[in-house]
Amino acid sequence: MSDSRFETFETAWCPGCGNFNILDSLKNALDELALDPHDVLMVGGIGQAAKLPQYISANSFSGLHGRAVPPAAAAKIVNPALTVIINSGDGDSYGEGGNHFIHNIRRNVDIAHFIHDNQVYGLTKGQASPTADKGSVTPVQVEGSLNIPFNPVLMAIAAGAGFVARGFSGRPEHLKELMKQAIRFKGYALVDILQPCVSFNKVNTFAWYSQRVYELDKEYDRGDRAAAMLKSMEFGDRIPIGVLYQEEQPTFHEQHEVLKNGQILAGRKNDPELVRELMLEMV
Amino acid sequence: MYNLLVGGAAGQGVDTAVNTLEALLKAAGCGVFTVRDLMSRIRGGHNFSLVRFGEETPRSHSERLDGIIALNEETIALHRDKLKPEGFILCDESVKTDDSRAIPLKLQGIAKLLGSGRAAGSVAVGAALRLFSTPIDGARRVFEKSLKPGLVEMNVKALEAGYRAVEPRFERVGGSHAGEMILTGNKALALGALAAGLQFYAAYPMSPSTSILEYLASVSLKMGIAVEQAEDEIAAVNMAIGASFTGARAMTGTSGGGFSLKVEALGLSGMAEVPLVLVDVQRPGPVTGLPTRTEQSDLKFMISASQGEFPRMVIALRHHEDAYRQTIRAFNLAEKYQIPVILLSDQYLADGTATMPVPDPAKAEIYAPEDVPAEGGYARYRFTESGISPRKFPGTRDGFVSADSDEHDEYGKIIEDSETRIRMMNKRMGKLELLKRELEEPQLLGDERPEVLLIGWGSLYGPLEEAVRLLNAEGKARYGALVFGDVWPLPDRLLREKAAGARALIHVEQNYTGQLAQLIREQTGIRTDAGILKYDGRQLSGEEIVRRLREEGY
Numbered sequence: 001m002s003d004s005r006f007e008t009f010e011t012a013w014c015p016g017c018g019n020f021n022i023l024d025s026l027k028n029a030l031d032e033l034a035l036d037p038h039d040v041l042m043v044g045g046i047g048q049a050a051k052l053p054q055y056i057s058a059n060s061f062s063g064l065h066g067r068a069v070p071p072a073a074a075a076k077i078v079n080p081a082l083t084v085i086i087n088s089g090d091g092d093s094y095g096e097g098g099n100h101f102i103h104n105i106r107r108n109v110d111i112a113h114f115i116h117d118n119q120v121y122g123l124t125k126g127q128a129s130p131t132a133d134k135g136s137v138t139p140v141q142v143e144g145s146l147n148i149p150f151n152p153v154l155m156a157i158a159a160g161a162g163f164v165a166r167g168f169s170g171r172p173e174h175l176k177e178l179m180k181q182a183i184r185f186k187g188y189a190l191v192d193i194l195q196p197c198v199s200f201n202k203v204n205t206f207a208w209y210s211q212r213v214y215e216l217d218k219e220y221d222r223g224d225r226a227a228a229m230l231k232s233m234e235f236g237d238r239i240p241i242g243v244l245y246q247e248e249q250p251t252f253h254e255q256h257e258v259l260k261n262g263q264i265l266a267g268r269k270n271d272p273e274l275v276r277e278l279m280l281e282m283v
Numbered sequence: 284m285y286n287l288l289v290g291g292a293a294g295q296g297v298d299t300a301v302n303t304l305e306a307l308l309k310a311a312g313c314g315v316f317t318v319r320d321l322m323s324r325i326r327g328g329h330n331f332s333l334v335r336f337g338e339e340t341p342r343s344h345s346e347r348l349d350g351i352i353a354l355n356e357e358t359i360a361l362h363r364d365k366l367k368p369e370g371f372i373l374c375d376e377s378v379k380t381d382d383s384r385a386i387p388l389k390l391q392g393i394a395k396l397l398g399s400g401r402a403a404g405s406v407a408v409g410a411a412l413r414l415f416s417t418p419i420d421g422a423r424r425v426f427e428k429s430l431k432p433g434l435v436e437m438n439v440k441a442l443e444a445g446y447r448a449v450e451p452r453f454e455r456v457g458g459s460h461a462g463e464m465i466l467t468g469n470k471a472l473a474l475g476a477l478a479a480g481l482q483f484y485a486a487y488p489m490s491p492s493t494s495i496l497e498y499l500a501s502v503s504l505k506m507g508i509a510v511e512q513a514e515d516e517i518a519a520v521n522m523a524i525g526a527s528f529t530g531a532r533a534m535t536g537t538s539g540g541g542f543s544l545k546v547e548a549l550g551l552s553g554m555a556e557v558p559l560v561l562v563d564v565q566r567p568g569p570v571t572g573l574p575t576r577t578e579q580s581d582l583k584f585m586i587s588a589s590q591g592e593f594p595r596m597v598i599a600l601r602h603h604e605d606a607y608r609q610t611i612r613a614f615n616l617a618e619k620y621q622i623p624v625i626l627l628s629d630q631y632l633a634d635g636t637a638t639m640p641v642p643d644p645a646k647a648e649i650y651a652p653e654d655v656p657a658e659g660g661y662a663r664y665r666f667t668e669s670g671i672s673p674r675k676f677p678g679t680r681d682g683f684v685s686a687d688s689d690e691h692d693e694y695g696k697i698i699e700d701s702e703t704r705i706r707m708m709n710k711r712m713g714k715l716e717l718l719k720r721e722l723e724e725p726q727l728l729g730d731e732r733p734e735v736l737l738i739g740w741g742s743l744y745g746p747l748e749e750a751v752r753l754l755n756a757e758g759k760a761r762y763g764a765l766v767f768g769d770v771w772p773l774p775d776r777l778l779r780e781k782a783a784g785a786r787a788l789i790h791v792e793q794n795y796t797g798q799l800a801q802l803i804r805e806q807t808g809i810r811t812d813a814g815i816l817k818y819d820g821r822q823l824s825g826e827e828i829v830r831r832l833r834e835e836g837y
Contacts, residue, residue, distance in 0.1 A: 012697075041529075041677045046688070054696055059677035060685040061528055062695075063521060063555075064547055070518040071525025075677065077509055078483055078531040082677055103514035257504050265482040265509055266530030266676055275477045275644035278502055282464035283641065 004031050007057040013048060018169035018195030018206075022116055023052055025172045026087070029179035030058075040083045043072040045097060047123045049089035049116030066096025073109040073252075078265040080110070080253055083183060090117040094130040094150050101152075105159040105188055109252040112182040112189045115152065116169075118197035119204050126200035136203065154232040156190045157225060157245045163189035164228070164245040168213045169196070170206055174241065181243060187251045194239070209239070216242030223247055284337030285415060285456060286345045288362055291354025293322060293330050300352065300404035301332045302429055303422075303442070307412055309465050309638055310421035312457035314340030316745075317636045318822065321575045323490070329357055338458040340638045342602055343745030346824050349453065350414065352407045353378065359385070371414060371452070373407045386410070386449060393444045402434075402441040409445025416455035419446055460638045468632035468742075469494045471603040471639065472562065475610025476534055477506060478647040483526035483533040485511045485519040489541045490574045491630040492564040496536065516541035520548040520561070528557045528686050530676035532614055536562030539581050540570060546588045549623055553593025555686040556664065556672070556711065558617035558624075560610070565629040567820045576820030577630035579741055579793035583802065585625050586771045592708075594620065594715040597771035599627040599741035601726070603637045609768060615650035616721065620714045621671060627770070629793070631822040632742040657681040662693035666706060670713040715772060722774040725767040727781065729755055733763025735837050736785035738778075738811065740767040740799050742822070743791055749825025750791075754832070764791075767799065773806045782809050787837055791815045791828055813837065 006027045013019045030040065040058040044050035046065035053060035059082075063071050068088045076084045086093075093101055093115045104111075119136070121127040127140045130150035137144050156164045163185040167175040175193065182189035194213065196206045220242070221227060228245035253259045289304065291297045298319075305315050313336040322328035333348075335341040348366045353359045353374040363382055366372065374380065376387040388410060394402040412419050422442050426435045466474075473495050476484070486496040496512065503510040509526075513519035519535045526533040537545065542563045552559040563585060567578035585597045598613055600606045610626060617624040655673040661682025665672040672693075677684045685695025690707060692698045726744070729751030739747050747764040754762040763785075765778060782788055788811040790800035797814045804810055815831045817823050 038680055038683070039678060043525075051697070054687075057683065059683050060687075060695065061525065062685075062687045062689065062697075063524070064551055064688055067517060067521045067548070070513065070521035071528065074483065074485070074511075074522035074525035074533075075529040077511070077522075078526045078529045079676075079678060082529070099514055100518055103518070256509070258507050258509060263507055265526070266678075268482055268507075268531065269480050269649070270477055270482075270506055270508070272478065272643075272645035272647070274506055275474065276641075278477065278505070279464055279474060279641045279644070282466045282470070283462060 005037055006030050009055045011055050012051060014199050016198040017048070018118065018197070019049060019052065019116060021169040021172045022087070022114070022175065022193055022195065023055060025176040025179055026052070026114070027056060029176045029183065032176070033180055033183060035083055039081060040085065041075055043068050043075070043084065043086045045088045045092035047089035047092045049087060050092055052087040066092055067100065068092060069097060069100040069104045069113065072111050073104055073107060076109050076111050077252065077259065080259070080262070080264065084111045085183065086111065086113045088115060089122070090115055090119065090131045091121050091129045094152055098130070102155070102159055105156055105161045107252055108162065108187045108249065110186055110188070112179070112185070112191070114179065114182070114191050114193060116195050117152070117192050118195045118201055120197050120201040122197055122200060133203070151232065151235070152190070152192045153244055154229060157229050157232055161190055161245070162187040162247050162249050163243070165191045165243045166194065166241050167191050168194045168209055168241050170210055171213070171241065174215060178243065185246070186248060194241070212237060212239045213241050214238060216240050216244070284335060284341060285349045285453065286333060286335045286347060287350045287352065287411060288331055288333055288348050289352040290329065290331035290358030290362060293328050295354045296401060296404040297330050297332060297354060299429070300354070300408050301334060303405060303425060304334055304408050304411065305465055305636060306425040307408070307419055307421060308334070308336045308417060309463065310425070310461055311417045312459055312461045313337060314458055314460045314638045315465060315636070316341040316343070318344045318631060319634045320821070321634070323574045329361065331358065331362070337456050340460065341745070343749050344822065344824055346826050350411060352411055354404065354407070356380070373410050375403065388445065388448050394441055397440050398437045402438050405438045405441035406445035409442035410449045413446045413449050414452045416451040416453060417457070419443070463638045463640050465636055465638050466603065467494065467634055467636050468600065468603055468606050468628060469564070469634070470498055471606040472600065472610050472626065472628065473498045475607040476560070476614070477502070478644040479611040479614035480532045480649055481534055481614070482508050482531035483523065484508070484535070485513045485522040486536050487513050487516045487519050487541060489538045491566055491633045492536045492538050492541070492562060494633070495562065516544040517548065520545040524548060524552055524557050524559055527559055528555070532618070534560040534562065536564065538564050538566050539568050539584070542581070542588070549595070550589035550591060550593060551688050552623040553589070553595060553711070554688055556621040557686060558621050560613045560617050560624050560626065562626045562628065564633045565627065567818065573820040575630065577793060577822050578818060578820060579629055579743070580795070580798065580818070581627065582740070582770060582798040585627055586802070592712065594622045594711055594718065595771065596622060596624045596718060596769070597627055598624065599768055599770050600632055601741060601744035601766055601768055602632065603639045605744070605768060606632065607642060611647050615648065616718065619650050619652070620718050621674065622714060627741060629742050663695045664691060664693045664707070666693060666710060669717060670710040719772050722769045722772060724774045724777040725765040727763055727765055727777060729763040730761040731763070732761060733781060733785050734761045735787045735789065736781050737762065737764040737789050737791050738799065738803070739764060739791040740770055743793065746823050746825045746828055747791060750828035750832070753825055753829050770799065770802070773802060775807045778803065778809065779807065787812045789813050789815060789832065789835070789837060791823065793817050793822065
């Protein structure tokens, strides 16, 4: 797109990595939403996916492993004019950062959370991630993973998330549309993005996903929470992609007595007279 | 100066009685200082407070009691040995004691007659104030502030009944403190943060830091700021960093256990050059330790926490006014040098109340960097002569603002080359050298040319002040104390000067290993000759310091 306002840069990803399509989908989604890059804050933790904020022309915060969501939420809290987007991996978001994942669904700050889910740790070269299939053999899970795979979309719906979607890096147009909806959605929005890891996951390959994913059609009722939970459990021979659940609910800002009237805390100072009044209450 | 102990089981109204007592003493002009000795439970156990008052605001507690208000028998048994011969014990007539200093009153009887046994504490407070010849004119106003409307009249009457039940015994003391605040150390810190422009506070509840979170939450609507209880301490500190990166003055607070969880993010603040104020209200460790008691054992932890090397500052808070002032300073230094600044408090200061003059928040200096135009495009980590790169915030049209925990170039992009790494390390660490020029020397108490120099830090300020006063009054030798506020980087000019003239150096600390003494030796080569250490969760008093100094032969 010649009139793109977002540039992407050379990456350190493996050739053939699903991340390339995810980056392209994101760039196109941001362009189609006509966002000014100066108003976009990209946040990542640590991992191959979490490098994405480094590769697109916008503000970026590359923090700690597992800790992408808290600073992202806080950034939005103090400056609601920003569009805050997290791109990070499944290990980062569901493993190390599992607690923040759960509780920021509950907090419902208006941020979009894009999770590159390849069922494996890429940066540390191939160990099982929380979403790894049972029996996955890795350099650590040498006899195969014993753990039940984490189901992020089911968990998110159960925890009360208002926007829960699953995409596939091999369907970039479809993914772009999901991203646009997630960014536009008022409140916490999750897109779990299935993505092959060409270097370390020889089972869940591009072909493996391509044979299984199918797009939810217009008949699917994304407002039915119970049905969405059932649909979220479908992961095997057939894997649904699309918006699994959507239900607007009051955001953090809309409910917050200080923030609901548009208060911007970034750059703000306190009125010394108010501080003086607090002091006089202690006299 | 007088010293009164109020004791009872948790749930018996010790705190309510103490609050009333403090407010009425202050209304009568007294300077007041209270320490709270609490057990980590909601009901039962033994809780007591020591209320010390006089013409000046006392800065520490004393072991010698002029009076005891005993809401139960146990209080008498536990504390009567510290009561002066001319002291008194106010207790209910049902309490069995052979102590001739006891003044049994119908505390329960009067209170029940007025409507509720819960007002017994007010009867005792009224009697105590009468014994100290202190008027109770402001009682109604005090109760109106602290009690539900339906309880005010009953408590006023209870107080007056107690007041009438005894005769004055001690000469009245008082000064000009009626117009001052009375507040805890945690509140003084919180007011400092607000005066400094705090916009975002995130924390996870943990004693004895929780009252900072609760107080800031209670005023957040009035101030128009955000106060967030995070899902854990890791979230709290990362949220504060995110808020600061985006342009809001931010702080996070906890105690040692919570700080242990925040350690990695402390390094993020240093590496990503995001200003951050962190509060550690110390309690005895390791791990859960003694949750509601006091200790000074996190000093070396604060100085070295987190992997790698990055600039940081650690400021120990000495007393209430110091807590207010240093918190403002912490925000300014954090912002000026784009570093984490740690405020090191402890339970003694955090929960203890004192009278304090109302400062002028309009006069709080707020560091405001010049808005430098971004020539040749904005770079968050621009190499400059000072090593300090101009801050801008996401949303600026001057360029993109990036923070990175990886080693990075001027634009915040990941690098691995040796040359950039060295330049970035030198840039960050160089800021510490500039910061050293702004350090405050420790405060010297007592003699200007001490023969025996006591060395301490933080909330031992008050006990050390009292100790050197008592020692110098004896006239056997010249005693002084250096009490450190800035502990990292360690200021050493005054220490070197006074240590050179002293024949003995004694460190006084609330820990097992003498952490400040170790730091001083590491940084200056100066060795102390002896140490007075305490690690039972109870603060040293001035008297105890004197006694233990004698035992050590100084």
